[in-house]
């Protein structure tokens with residue numbers, strides 16, 4: 053097999069939905085060499101919806117596709133490179149993270165995972181025979197026009213199910229909604245519920261779930277099971293739209309970052325995954341509200357986080373772990389009096405060596421990322437000694453004679 057071509061970037065973003073595109077805008081604008089990899093249509097899930105009414109700045113509403121095209125144009129303006137391919141594998145060990153596609157290995161200092169989710173399916177009998185162009189759709193925008201004057205079924209009662217169902221009533225003759233709950237109970241917001249229940253083209257079949265899908269090559273019947281009575285009923289329909297939630301696209305990240313039980317990636321509020329240099333943003337994250345507005349916020353934070361991480365890497369490699377002379381790194385805390393009071397003494401020690409040793413100082417709280425790179429659980433008043441760009445010793449004894457003794461030994465070895 054042909055060897056894969058290697059390319060290096062500052063940031064690789066996996067996924068070109070609202071989160072990935074926003075991260076790209078921030079990274080591109082910070083002049084980072086940025087690559088965004090998208091396996092499908094740039095814009096992600098937002099392109100599935102015809103109308104987005106709740107994204108700020110568009111009082112008249114906007115189409116998902118139109119909005120995402122603007123995001124992409126803005127990222128391109130800032131020099132972000134786009135690749136239309138599938139990320140197959142990642143390796144987050146080491147300083148240069150690897151992102152593997154069919155032809156390439158992209159090496160990067162940081163990776164932003166913005167791979168979102170995909171629609172969940174019902175698992176009913178013969179469902180897989182009718183997916184996508186054979187009668188089961190997950191995208192009203194894409195398939196509404198083909199259902200002009202026809203009968204369609206919606207599975208689900210969440211926001212997407214009811215809002216997309218209402219959009220479909222503009223085209224279809226009849227929209228039948230299968231709801232798993234008791235009559236009147238739905239998972240959507242109250243406004244959507246009221247509008248849906250009052251829409252003359254929408255009818256609701258309560259306490260039901262799909263038992264099987266039937267047809268001759270193309271779906272023509274959905275068999276619903278009444279969960280209370282066990283009764284089976286066949287509905288003749290032209291297209292069935294499933295809106296029953298999402299599964300995160302995280303298969304390739306298993307054992308590379310922590311995933312929760314549902315497969316989502318937990319992060320802190322800085323979008324850090326726990327693996328240094330790896331961020332997650334958007335629907336792929338374990339979070340409460342999965343929307344374009346929150347994906348945008350996540351993407352912005354992850355983009356800035358990537359920029360700071362790279363800046364810290366440069367400080368760490370070129371200044372703190374410098375290889376020109378023996379060095380010592382004094383870790384203190386601005387809110388810890390004893391450690392702060394030793395700062396002038398440390399400066400005096402450095403000066404007394406007349407330029408033969410180099411001192412670096414890290415504030416434990418402000419320089420948390422730098423401390424993470426040295427070791428975890430560092431206390432104020434810890435000294436790291438370096439020789440030839442490598443750690444030589446870690447000590448908490450900060451007495452002047454002891455520090456000088458250490459430095460003398462390093463100078464003897466240098």
Ligand SMILES: Cc1cc2nc3c(=O)[nH]c(=O)nc-3n(C[C@H](O)[C@H](O)[C@H](O)COP(=O)(O)OP(=O)(O)OC[C@H]3O[C@@H](n4cnc5c(N)ncnc54)[C@H](O)[C@@H]3O)c2cc1C
Nearest residue numbers: 067069070071091096097098101139168334335342343344
């Ligand atoms: C029908 C519907 C209606 C909606 N309506 C609204 C609404 O009105 N308002 C609102 O705010 N939100 C709405 N949403 C939700 C909104 O679309 C999402 O919250 C948002 O798009 C999430 O963005 P994201 O970037 O996190 O993920 P996504 O948009 O899912 O993007 C992730 C991208 O990553 C790509 N990807 C995944 N794995 C890989 C891989 N291995 N290699 C390369 N690329 C990969 C995918 O192809 C995808 O394009 C709606 C969603 C749906 C489905």
